[in-house]
């Protein structure tokens with residue numbers, strides 16, 4: 075058997091602890107309960123008691139004499155006295171006749187005394203220790219509480235994650251892939267018979283909040299096997315080598331508990347590409363190396379499945395991704411329309427809603443939202459219902475929560491001057507009007523000029539009738555035109571411009587740039603990739619992959635596109651300037667108008683011109 079240093083240390087600590095406790099028990103606690111007190115007296119008192127005939131029992135020990143003497147009232151007391159070399163003592167005691175005396179403890183009591191003072195306490199404290207450790211273990215999420223600095227992988231069992239695939243809505247592809255793993259953990263024989271090796275590791279990738287952690291927990295719940303969960307950052311320690319030790323320990327524990335699942339969340343913290351950089355992070359590299367070694371080291375048939383999650387798969391070391399390690403990639407993408415509706419419904423089960431809530435409408439208004447955001451929308455709606463002293467959540471609660479999650483809470487007490495309010499209203503109606511007058515634009519759903527905590531002073535919500543996966547060139551141009559509509563209205567009406575359009579400008583530029591550099595939608599470049607996306611799941615940053623001359627041309631091209639769209643927006647607005655005035659005044663008065671109100675004003679004949 076391999077003797078483990080940690081084990082020896084734990085045992086030592088344990089022994090010391092037990093001995094101390096027993097010593098305390100024997101010297102302090104036992105005497106309290108141990109029957110009568112023993113009084114210390116001098117030898118002459120002993121002799122006088124013997125002479126008076128009060129002594130009934132004498133126990134002559136190696137260096138003391140214990141004796142029991144009768145008091146005047148008939149009760150007995152125990153005494154001890156020092157032993158003096160007194161050869162006549164025995165004969166003196168014998169003469170008295172009625173004294174029981176021995177030269178040591180009665181032999182039948184030795185065993186009993188040993189059991190009482192040593193064996194029982196040991197058993198008692200061993201039991202106590204066990205209970206204590208278990209409680210500790212539970213509180214710390216498993217493992218051995220004595221093992222400081224060792225793996226703090228938490229062992230979850232079914233009851234603790236409490237999640238199953240039912241809690242995960244949408245994500246059908248991911249679930250399919252994981253169902254196979256669950257099946258493998260249930261019947262490994264089925265796979266062994268054919269000779270199939272299941273992947274040792276699967277990597278869950280996707281943007282934040284798409285349910286990667288949730289999926290892993292659901293797998294544990296479904297598989298009903300021990301579930302070790304650790305976050306990548308927990309491996310990174312102050313001391314070099316600790317991370318590697320933790321990895322070793324984690325896999326040791328996992329091997330003992332097989333079949334089981336090991337889940338490493340946010341694996342990119344330790345799994346980053348190793349670069350040739352000497353000054354690189356030594357600790358991280360060692361940890362990664364240990365992880366690679368461990369993944370090769372264990373037997374795939376034994377039933378240890380390693381799941382990991384990350385939203386930066388491109389930054390992972392290629393060695394981690396090769397076959398035999400995390401060779402299976404399970405994407406957890408942002409949910410589509412059906413997925414969003416399903417997620418909303420899953421979370422709505424936990425709250426009380428009114429009958430016939432239209433979740434589809436909410437799902438349509440939340441294109442691009444992640445599962446976590448949708449869960450948040452449901453929770454916000456419940457909070458809003460409570461705030462308004464209602465027992466159930468209504469459709470309007472949900473609609474308002476969508477806006478809260480997108481743009482923040484309403485800033486009801488923000489003071490905005492009438493002049494600024496007018497500008498904001500014209501700006502928003504500018505967007506809406508341009509959107510409505512174009513063919514390839516999503517319908518306007520809502521316009522508001524109530525400021526939000528996100529800093530937005532107003533916004534125009536557009537909701538597509540159906541989910542779109544492609545964007546045509548016309549749609550892209552229509553989007554840019556709509557974005558420039560706000561500024562165009564300011565220019566047209568107030569003959570000046572404000573800083574309020576900065577967000578619009580940013581978005582418009584991003585679309586125009588992507589058209590030129592990534593979608594091949596410009597006139598001067600062909601299907602050439604001029605930019606590559608570096609961070610697919612985290613905002614989609616991209617880096618230029620072209621010469622500086624080309625970069626200058628790209629800038630000119632982008633500018634050209636936005637300029638054309640801006641001119642178009644100006645034209646649309648000046649053609650409909652009556653409606654712009656009418657709608658803006660309506661908005662200033664109402665602060666929030668719906669898509670229907672907007673369309674009915676837009677479609678009715680002009681009655682008055684403000």
Ligand code: ADP
Nearest residue numbers: 241242243282283284285286287288445446449
């Ligand atoms: P990440 O992908 O960042 O690990 P999480 O798994 O932590 O995301 O998800 C955060 C929360 O979002 C979950 O606890 C859950 O409430 C909600 N959520 C995300 N995706 C889904 C989904 N597909 N179905 C139901 N809830 C989801």
Ligand code: MG
Nearest residue numbers: 286287339383
């Ligand atoms: Mg996560």
Ligand code: ZN
Nearest residue numbers: 560574575578
């Ligand atoms: Zn705007």
